[in-house]
Amino acid sequence: MANTYIEMETLKFLLFNVHDLKTVLEQEQFEEYDEESIAMMLDSVKDFSDKELYPYYREMDENPAHFKDGEIIVHPQVKKYMKAGGEMGFLSGPFSYEAGGMQMPSMVVHASAFIQETANNHLPGYIGLTVGAAELIVHFGNQFLKDTYVPKMMAGEWSGTMCLTEPQAGSSLSDIVTTAVPNGDSYKINGQKIFISGGDYKGAENIVHLVLARIKGAPAGTKGISLFVVPKNRFDADGNLEYNDVTTVGDFQKMGQRGYCTTHLFFGDKEDCTGWLVGEPNQGLKYMFLMMNGARIAVGRGAAAIATGAYHASVSYAKERPQGRELQRTGKKDASQEQTLIINHPDVRRMLLLQKVITEGSLSLVFLTSRYQDLSQSLPDAESRAKYKLLLEILTPVVKTYPSEMGITSVNNGVQVLGGYGFCSDYILQQYLRDIRISAIYEGTTGIQSQDLLGRKITMENGKALKLLSEEIMNSIKESMAHESLKPLAEKLGSKLELTQKVLQSLMGYAMKGDYQRFLADATPFMEFFSTIIMAWQWLDIGREAQKALVSADTSFSTEFYENKIHAMQFYFKYELPKTTGLSEILMDKQALTLNTEKHLFA
């Protein structure tokens, strides 16, 4: 059962065939890459993951990162991984040549990270946050900041973090109170931050924190938040590193992702913490959110990866575990028969297929959105770039949420496949279940994403993003109608698009009357409704590509591989898509039962 945490064929099929990486690689920005070199690179990431990531997955859980004597102790693999990440280009991949990077398409960066996260989701975050922090500096920082920090970060020598949350300000960032007082070219920083992933660890040469704070006298709310670079160690006059008064005061022990440290930091406890402003004052939240699409795709990708690891673990178990006998067509069982493998029981097959459609569909969505990101940056004409930017915007909350929420459901089914063993620490399924739970919370909870989808993205530019998205889906439907066997599914998806219009008309009624509270009250069920339909589109695309390959006798993958994709598509349409019927009933129901009018519901 060793290393059965990913199936590279499916990843490649989704990346190259379904989501057509080739078109992206044809853009000038990516002209140094071709499909072959990318495929080889991804194989080497898999080899690396086999050797450097998967073997440590369980032990990082069993020996969690922890706070001791003022420091955070992490697994020794963290430092090795950061260094390897520098050498293998995991850190420089997403950056332009100009910035010293490898200028890789976002699709490829996500594919590489996905492979790593299926093997061990406790490690890639250290690199992911370092990249995120460096991106903020590269995009918005001045030359001094770029020269001082970015090369060290790309080399994996210095880590980076994002410091947003404070004890009183989590989902509500407008309530941040960390202060910045001008002091010559820089600022004195004072405040505390919690839930800082990768915030500190013993043996790290330096940690570069990207900190949201208020410059003294700034306006209240989100309009008064600025972004600062605040390193744990700063350079003194002689160019030596000296302590910058960033103190780790504790950590958070968690139910999962226990190898990925989560810290509580004090800035300026001794009034000697220096921060350097990034870009303009009071633009901090805007900068953060300009990088947020990528971060949110990354959370969805991580959830998809955890669920993928769990899926393969439960398939492996089901293929090896004998239990019970196959029910004969007649309903009889024959006790004198050998036991059958549990993978032959229909209910187990149903659970495994559910995992399959959730995990592969989620990865498809990750590639779709990162493709939009690539095209929005690399296409030659501005109008096309703008189009893909809007498509990216509307799907960002979906790619954050669907893999997270349905990933939990998927891993939960994976545990169930193992029966009692699923609950036992000797088997890995329970770890996946504990690890994935954070995904629906990280980087904006499901509630926040759902409000973003319905309250902002659906309505943006008079519904233009939604219109573009509907056109994309209609194109897929039209193309699918050409295949006799896909027709009923394409029609079904078409009817669900119409249902979406009906639901939105009903909801928009509240907004038109100026009742935004009502309009957004059921944003979360709307997210479930909308994303379930988006995934049907993904599966129609996957099934159609497989169907085309079968017809054209394309031997890139086996006949069985294509047939299984078509089977999974049918499973999704039979078992998952019908949910939307009940969800549409909920969304069009006129009763208001969750508004804060009846104060004492929970008295």
Next chain:
Amino acid sequence: MANTYIEMETLKFLLFNVHDLKTVLEQEQFEEYDEESIAMMLDSVKDFSDKELYPYYREMDENPAHFKDGEIIVHPQVKKYMKAGGEMGFLSGPFSYEAGGMQMPSMVVHASAFIQETANNHLPGYIGLTVGAAELIVHFGNQFLKDTYVPKMMAGEWSGTMCLTEPQAGSSLSDIVTTAVPNGDSYKINGQKIFISGGDYKGAENIVHLVLARIKGAPAGTKGISLFVVPKNRFDADGNLEYNDVTTVGDFQKMGQRGYCTTHLFFGDKEDCTGWLVGEPNQGLKYMFLMMNGARIAVGRGAAAIATGAYHASVSYAKERPQGRELQRTGKKDASQEQTLIINHPDVRRMLLLQKVITEGSLSLVFLTSRYQDLSQSLPDAESRAKYKLLLEILTPVVKTYPSEMGITSVNNGVQVLGGYGFCSDYILQQYLRDIRISAIYEGTTGIQSQDLLGRKITMENGKALKLLSEEIMNSIKESMAHESLKPLAEKLGSKLELTQKVLQSLMGYAMKGDYQRFLADATPFMEFFSTIIMAWQWLDIGREAQKALVSADTSFSTEFYENKIHAMQFYFKYELPKTTGLSEILMDKQALTLNTEKHLFA
């Protein structure tokens, strides 16, 4: 926030008002009890739980039961609890006066256990299994076994266990291979058992195992399984306890319920393990299953209890945690306003109401089924007893499954209410989430229960149980139609009953054609469909009782209390019942996608 793990008013309202304990207490068997004495007794159980159970909940997780030097080390509270259980009648409650018990109604026994489990679900299992083991001896054992074991067990001096599972025989009990060889009046036992809850712990004077094994030469399969009493220590000729060659060889570390030990036992490793046959040879599984209804209600009850504890923990948090601002009707937020408590956000209210309808509905179902159990045993005429027996039979898989499966959903929402803190070990929600996961596996997985429901219970006696159940639901609908405000909900439930008939007609088509494999392939979605409708019935009954109390100005509970129950009923009908529309689409879809015809789906 101390001790907010249960709300006794709801428990009493469900027990006394909705499920009419009075009628049960009027039966001769229970004539020594009245409502007042029961209410006082339950209050004392709550006091006991406040002092002896809840304070140890977290520490039993943090210091799990574990195997060390051939013994299982458990929290010191285990022994204290067993002793207290003897003194307070937790152990003797369910037994007849004749058997030395307190002859309490099952409804009351479950109410008491429920309170305890909301406070700490790691402890009550030690008593639950001791009761279960003693019940097997009382019902099927001879006088020698009764005299030797039952008094010690009822006193809480000796624990009991159920030893069913073996490494190769979990869901498939027909594959048990533990052997019993006749040896005078007793048998020599040889074999191993795994997943034995409460199987051993340091300081226990004795543990009485009820063991399934095959007498040499017995038929294969379930027809050759016998039941034995196999104590850890037996009496020697002088009446002293001597070791009976039952060895604890290890334990199972689990993701939850870590204070409740799970052991691996060897019987007869030194060929010196004596067992005493219970009842007749080859009837072991039958005996086990005769006690199974109670055990399965208990698992559902435990799940409902865990979800209830989690619900109150998340409500408490939501009432104290400020975050963000209330969205005004106009969609604006005012950053200069104070932050609002998160309980005022509609999406948080939706999550809390979802928890409320799942947990209170689950407890209602526990009382309904235990009421059926009581009436099936205590009513004067045989025909009525038979009727309630059938009602109990058909709802047993549902009461096992709904609270378990939807309890996981409920606690998962409870975690989400806390945001990042929900994932952190400092907050209790993550423990509830880990604890409840086993419920869908214990005592027959959801898949097994679903096959029992559709394959056995729905069809039993030509559908008589289903007919009786439909009558019960129709009576509730008729009674509700008399209340103008309940009419739309009653009609909705009526239409769902009709939909159930349609779904069953479609499924029965396969059975009529002799294709049982097809008939049962979607048993689990059918369980979800069926149980969601059963819960709508429960909520209609709860809402109607509340409505009646409002109309008659009954002051047993506050007006707000009644109004909140009606509100929760409406929530259930708006947000949960519509699921059944999509589920019916799945169940009536003619495609077969999970049968074992395509062998290589997971190649």
